[in-house]
Amino acid sequence: MRSLRYSINVTLDGCCHHEAGLPPDEESMRYWTAQLERADALLFGRVTYAMMESAWRKPATGTWPDWMDAWQLPFAETIHRAKKYVVSSTLGGVDWNAELVRGDVGRAVQRLKQESGEGLWVGGVTLPRALADLGLIDEYEFLVQPVLAGHGPTLLAGLRERIPLELVDRQDFQSGAVALRYRPTRVAA
Numbered sequence: 001m002r003s004l005r006y007s008i009n010v011t012l013d014g015c016c017h018h019e020a021g022l023p024p025d026e027e028s029m030r031y032w033t034a035q036l037e038r039a040d041a042l043l044f045g046r047v048t049y050a051m052m053e054s055a056w057r058k059p060a061t062g063t064w065p066d067w068m069d070a071w072q073l074p075f076a077e078t079i080h081r082a083k084k085y086v087v088s089s090t091l092g093g094v095d096w097n098a099e100l101v102r103g104d105v106g107r108a109v110q111r112l113k114q115e116s117g118e119g120l121w122v123g124g125v126t127l128p129r130a131l132a133d134l135g136l137i138d139e140y141e142f143l144v145q146p147v148l149a150g151h152g153p154t155l156l157a158g159l160r161e162r163i164p165l166e167l168v169d170r171q172d173f174q175s176g177a178v179a180l181r182y183r184p185t186r187v188a189a
Helices: 026-037 046-056 070-081 105-114 126-133
Strands: 004-011 041-045 083-087 098-101 120-122 139-145 165-172 178-184
Touching: 004 026, 004 126, 026 070, 026 139, 041 046, 041 105, 041 126, 046 070, 046 083, 083 105, 098 105, 105 120, 105 126, 120 126
Parallel strands: 004 120, 004 139, 041 083, 041 120, 083 098
Antiparallel strands: 139 178, 165 178
């Protein structure tokens, strides 16, 4: 059975808009590349899929754009070739090594988790909140940026119930960012 890990950049005040934190640097890109490599597949909602595809899909020419620095290429290559599942009721189809997931998201993700492998990785805002509400997330990974955004979507806003977590790993970055990895604590019945 594969575990499901939710990973996202977040500011100190809980904002998780992709432009609210610090711009990626070599250290954070190495970190995210290593995390993506630990997953068998990526799980995205429609909005996150579109955002990631626009930034990280290799152009038809086969050559990465000039704006991309050499230290970004390992991340770009990793996410480009990764298997992806896209949860959407409105998209007509997907490509970029992706498969569309429709219907009951809880059942679909439970089926994906029951497959053998290293794990699944989910990013974004709306889909992870729904999966957290369903108790399907096995690990939470936050790269906390030393920034106060003051606005924007916040981490897991609207969560139905409190989820107690235990810290399982911490990594400090030279930028002042901190990667924190948590697992939900299971309460004995």
